[in-house]
Amino acid sequence: MSTTVHFSIKYDGPALQSHQMDVRELGPALLALAGLLEDANKAAYPDGEAVRVSVQGNFKGGSFGVDLIAVQSMASQIVSMLTSPGASAASNLSGILQGLGLVAGATVAAGAGLIGLIKWLGGRKPTSVKTLGDSEIYEIRTQDAIETMAVDLIAGRLYRSRAVRTSLLKVLKPLENEGIDYFASGQDGQAENIITKDQLPAFVSAAQGEEALSNSLLERVVVQVESPVFKDGNKWRLNDGQGAFFCAIEDQEFLNRVEAGAERFGKGDVLLADLRRYQLIGDSGLRVEYTLIKVHEHREPLQRPLI
Numbered sequence: 006m007s008t009t010v011h012f013s014i015k016y017d018g019p020a021l022q023s024h025q026m027d028v029r030e031l032g033p034a035l036l037a038l039a040g041l042l043e044d045a046n047k048a049a050y051p052d053g054e055a056v057r058v059s060v061q062g063n064f065k066g067g068s069f070g071v072d073l074i075a076v077q078s079m080a081s082q083i084v085s086m087l088t089s090p091g092a093s094a095a096s097n098l099s100g101i102l103q104g105l106g107l108v109a110g111a112t113v114a115a116g117a118g119l120i121g122l123i124k125w126l127g128g129r130k131p132t133s134v135k136t137l138g139d140s141e142i143y144e145i146r147t148q149d150a151i152e153t154m155a156v157d158l159i160a161g162r163l164y165r166s167r168a169v170r171t172s173l174l175k176v177l178k179p180l181e182n183e184g185i186d187y188f189a190s191g192q193d194g195q196a197e198n199i200i201t202k203d204q205l206p207a208f209v210s211a212a213q214g215e216e217a218l219s220n221s222l223l224e225r226v227v228v229q230v231e232s233p234v235f236k237d238g239n240k241w242r243l244n245d246g247q248g249a250f251f252c253a254i255e256d257q258e259f260l261n262r263v264e265a266g267a268e269r270f271g272k273g274d275v276l277l278a279d280l281r282r283y284q285l286i287g288d289s290g291l292r293v294e295y296t297l298i299k300v301h302e303h304r305e306p307l308q309r310p311l312i
Contacts, residue, residue, distance in 0.1 A: 017186060050097050050101075123170075139158060141155070142154075170212045219284040223280040227246075253295070256299050275306065
């Protein structure tokens, strides 16, 4: 027993007006697409059944397109339907394709998902990421403005997987060739998401980014303020007693009080706050990043007990 989803991809541009594409370009791209769905499935549903992709064999005119069938076995997913809220066998496969942005859905608009997020970022790194209900809110702060984009939780998981971002770039590799100008995907003959050649650098940048290995919330911890920063977007230097670290500040109410002068800092001041700790892995190795989520109290310097 299995569940299937039909969708299409196509490449287009002057080089494909004859409706032919070099198999040395198409073959690796289709293999990369199969790898993309496998990697996305592992990132979104680690305990889910494997996904495979089959070519249906309808090659479109006017460009070079391929109809595909994504198939996921349901043999052992009856258990997951009972134990994994919101991740039933019937919805996993559609959730993966929508999370990637290859197809639209009832709650995922055309042009959204991982593909839409990477296009919106345009090579930039998010200043902060917040979870709000069934969405993740990506924020980019500059000196002049705050930009935000919301994606569903699956798209957020896929963005944090470097393997998924790398596989997606391999699917887009034909765009590096002269005369192949865009990649499109969708269902029922609709191009629901389009990636153009000039957007390719954003996907290169995303593939080279780090991967989040862990994401933990540290509640009501005491940190000492070593260096507050009063310029938007800059990180504060804090110390938790084990060492100093730079930390992004997400608590907008706290920042508003700082901006209004209601929060004043002296040497050794401490904060009782909630921190989010990320472990990231990239080409340079493992590193840790912190974000301050909520300030509960701002205290004067801690006093040493008298002996």
